[in-house]
Amino acid sequence: MTGGPTAPDQPTTSAAALAEDAIVRFRGDRPRHGWRRAVLRLSGGLVNPGVGPEEELRQQYRARIRGPLPGPHRIAVGSIKGGVGKTTVAACLGLVLAENRGDRVAVLDADTDAGTLADRLGVDTAESIRGLVDFVAAQPGPVTALTDVAPYLGLSGRLHVLASDQSPTVSEALGPADYELASEVLTRFHDIVITDSGTGMVHPVMRATLRGADGLVVVGSPTVDGASRAAQTLDWLDAHDHGDLAADAVVALSMDRSSDAVDVRRVREHFARRCRAVVEVPHDPHLATGAVIEPARLAQPTLDAFLEMAALLADRFGRAAAPPARA
Template sequence: MPNADNWQGDVLRDLGGAARRGGQRPGDAAHAVGTPSHGPDTPAPSPAAGAPVPDAGAPGRAGRSEQAEQAEQAGHQRQERPAPAPYAPGTRAPRNTPDSRPVVDDALTGAVRKPRHGEPLAARAAHALRRIVSSSAAREVAEITRTAEQLQQPVTTGRQIAVTSIRGGAGKSTVAALLGTTYAHYRQDPVLLVEADPALGSLPLRLGARSLRWTTGDVADIVEPQMSLLDVTGYLVQLPDNAWLLPGSQGRIGAMLDTRAYERVMVSLRRYFGVTVVDCETLPAEVARVALTASQARVLTAPATLEGITSTYNVLKWVKGLPRHVIEGTVVVLTEQTPRAGIDLGKAAQKLGSTGASVQVLPYDRHLAAGGAIRTELLARSTRQAATRLAADVFQLSQKRR
């Protein structure tokens, strides 16, 4: 049983101890991205070309603890370990061991064009010039440092953040992916992204995963309290920066996830991960309602259109009827899906904010608008800043509810 006062240390020691028992030298194994970290008949592949890459210029990864370094080494070394049993000893075996399926059909990969940068070259050059000649560079660095400190605050128990929307195409999975990769980049403890939207959700694609095997519904019948983090991550898709993904389906139509299975997964996995970001179904789906009430903070995405603002405002009025902490712990993200929004974002934010929720804007970004795997080095500067501020604000809200 982990020490309740230092559960993160127990988890990292678990990883570090496994690495020492493996008898390998740090750095012997390649870091595989976008595939299950281990499992029957699963070879260790090369990194996915489209996997998110953290912004090398962002602060927050220096000065990492020895435990964090051991955890990262264990993540590398896990790729070279012999394939384990299909399920951990002492746990319930699933009815059928699923086959690994590709996220994108091979026939479609050739249709993907080269990813575009989030903003034109002229705009990037102008930003660089302003930073050189402007006195605001020091203020910008100070602001980034403060945000990084907020994101790196320790937690006593795992924080769960639910992301949902009123309709499809509102940027829900995109925002969930941005939040998860931001937390994984800045924090030293493990981060989990859960797809609770089994109806052909796009979170694995946005995160650059190549193949999927175990789903949220599968893991609900497998996870047991006595399992270690290494046991648990065997059923997850490994991502960069000590992060993992639990997909909602394998891309099959008709996949289901009921509230009992969702609750079992979230309760069982909470102790292993410092932050869990949940990509929920759209409201008013039952699992989404359960996720909203059970999480410590909520993100509601809405397209920056008149229709999106109107429907989101109506939902926020419903949320106001729930316990007060729900609306106070909710952030609305207005996603600009065209270069110029058709509404006054200031007035829209004021109207939505009158319900008690916070409101932020995710600006239009050519890279995000093109779809596919998110590569953070291609995001526009304004997008990276907005995503980091959003992650920090949402995390602060989650800390207020213990």
């Protein structure tokens, strides 16, 4: 996992100056892990060795994640190739953002080939993006209450989930206008919307996703095919007027697939030159099962990787949205 940029200074006049970690005395130096936590507990709180460098870094990530958000922020998670962990990254990123922020976070499955995001998050797929789109289109005016939209959303922890259509026949009918309508409705009631995109970059739904994205995560792996397809994703973005989005992207390298024969350092350096940051997501036995993701069962290095990824994306929350790129 690579180190992200240092946390930007928060203005002393903002609400962040009164955050709990800042004004509750000694709260920030209570260790949560390892021998430091054991010493604190065994001494009944009398001996506090303070937090170590790893926990201090986690606190910095959380502070960045909780930064001010002036308006809805849309994050696309994509790759030109399937099977590299794109859905896992979208799900875990959503869970981390929802857990560490006080506002609403939603994740949308825009995979037109019966995506598995809802399954990974343990959400019932009885309702889907198609049902939401049909409901909204049938209304005489704008939908103005979250309670009207809630029946179409699942809940995983604090994360709202909009599932993809599970019928292949119906999924083929999902067009860019449908996605844009669903995304617009979600951003009306949610502060952050993450889209788990399909694998075809030229698909009209993917183009609509990119047009509305404020941030991008490109998922790859340190293998010949995984790295080359991630690089091809960036090449495609550069060639289709999304160069700024590509340059500002965060590349997630899924270490689930790796080989000693591949020079991971060179792969990492290649993407570090092309994008804003690279985060390595380590192999995690719990994620490798492909079952419902339970955050409590994730290894600490995995959680740290997604904390870093979320912090890097949150660094752009205060930036004015760029004008939509040409299709």
